Amino acid sequence: MKLLEHQGKQLLAQAGVPVPRGRVVTTPEAAQQAAAVLGCRVALKAQVPAGKRGKAGGIGFAGAPEDAAGAAARLLGSELAGSRVDAVLVEEAADIAQELYASVLNDPAGKGPLVLFCPAGGMDIEELSARDPESIRRLGVDIRTGLTADAARSLVTGLGLGEHVEEQVTSALLTMYRLYRTVEAELVEVNPLVVTGAGEVVALDSKISLDPGALGRHAELVADLVPERDDTGTELERRGRELGLQYLELDGEVGVLANGAGLTMTTLDAVTHYGGKPANFLEIGGDAYTKATPALRLVLDNPRVRSLVVNFCGAFARTDVMTEGVLAAIEELRPELPIFFSIHGTGEEKAIRLVRERLGVxxxxxxxxxxxxxxxxxxxxxxxAG
Structure with missing residues (x-):
């Protein structure tokens, strides 16, 4: 579950990472009042669960309260990355001397947390990672020992940041790791983590994703941060939530149905590795196979999807039972796109026979x-077809 920027910043601030002063507003009048209270040049940031909002026109600036009202009016009610903008964060504009990147995330390859740091943060961190992967420092963490101060410091030394900034960034990394463990997050990212003209380190943005399976252990957190009705995400993602499916819309053309979150992520990685772009994350293991028809409809309703890979690997879960559910969905919806199966594990012989007999594939x-x-x-x- 993705938190909005202001929700993530609330957690960061409570944990001890400095963030700019700001207020969340839902009307232009409230934006004007917030800017007047802050008494400085302000940034107005659309609160939607999407990155690169600046490039998409989701961030504006205002030097006077009345200008803030106009900027908020342009943002509120607009659509950004498939989500309606219903709230805007009005916060003091930072005096940026340098932009850094920092994150803590789940690492499937290392089977544990991974801490990333880069002295060049900002909107183009993905492009930088592809162009110059060595510029991003990586540190796998053994959860039995946790992230130590010495290990965190090793990520920031020797980069010319200066002792004062190094100490602040080290502290921020340690705090982000503690927050990641405390709330059982999948991702805690700050991009950019900025150094101001005064030499202070501040989290100018936040991206925090919580593990949906752990939300029941954090009822108070969820009650404080998540509205009763979650309107975030794309239309297809909202439909997925209503169906109780773990669906995430991506920007590719290869649809994916797989059982288990780990196998689904592996399949997405494989699509990327072989030069494609995945269109979705959709985990259909456990009892989700009983929702195979609405799950398949979710994938097909993405107009970008041009092919589909079904990847089942069962140990306790029976691949023949999951395959039966997907075949029934295919027979009902009759998709015209090509579908490609990979089936291994418990019940695979029957599952493969079903695909051959019913689809001729x-x-x-x-x-x-x-x-x-x-x-x-x-x-x-x-x-x-295959």
């Missing part, structure tokens, strides 16, 4: 083969 021997075929089909290349 041959499942692939490996996940990689199925993903490669789906990527090629989405690009208009190669065979269109």
């Amino acid at each position: 041959e499942p692939y021997d490996t996940m990689d083969d199925a993903v490669r075929a789906a990527v090629a089909a989405a690009a208009g290349e190669g065979k269109v």
Whole structure:
């Protein structure tokens, strides 16, 4: 579950990471009042669960309270990254001397937390990572010992930040790690973590994602931060929540259905590895196979989807039972796009036979083969079924 920027900043501030002064408003008049109270040049930031808001026009600035009202009026009610802007964060504009990047996230490869730090933060961190991956320092953390001060400091030394800034960034990393563990987050990211002209380190943005499976252990946190009705995300993501499905809309063309969050993430990584772009995260394991028809409809209702990979791997979960659910969904919805299967584990012989008999399709021997075929089909290349 993604928190909005102001919700994430609330957690960061409570944990001890400095954030700018600000207020969340829902009307232009409230934005004007907030700017007057702050008494300085302000930034107005659309509160939607999406990154790169600046490039999308979701951030404005105002030097006077009346200008803040106009900027808020332009943002409120607009749509940004598939979400309606119903709230705006009005906060003091920072005197930025340098932008840094810091995050703590789940690392499937290392099977534990991963801390990232880069002395060049800002909107283009993804492009920088692709262009110059060595510029981002990485540190895997053993959860039995946690993140130590010496380990955190090793990420920031030797970069010319200066002793005062190094100490503040080290403290911020340690605090972000404690917050990550305390709220059982999947991601705690600050981009940018800025150094001001006065040499102070401040979290200018926040991106925090909570583990949906852990929310029941944090009822007070959820009550404080999450509205009774969650209108965040895209239309398809909202539909997924209403159905009780873990669905996340992405910007690619290869649809994905897999069982288990880990296998689903692995499938997404494989799509990217073979040159494609995944269109969604949708975990359909456990009893979710009983919702195979609405799950498949979610994937198909994304107009970008041009192929679909179904990847099942069962131990306790039976692949034949999950496959039966997906086949029934395919027979009901009759999608016209090519579908590629990879099925392994408990019940695989029956599952593979069902796919052959009911769809006339041959499942692939490996996940990689199925993903490669789906990527090629989405690009208009190669065979269109398998």
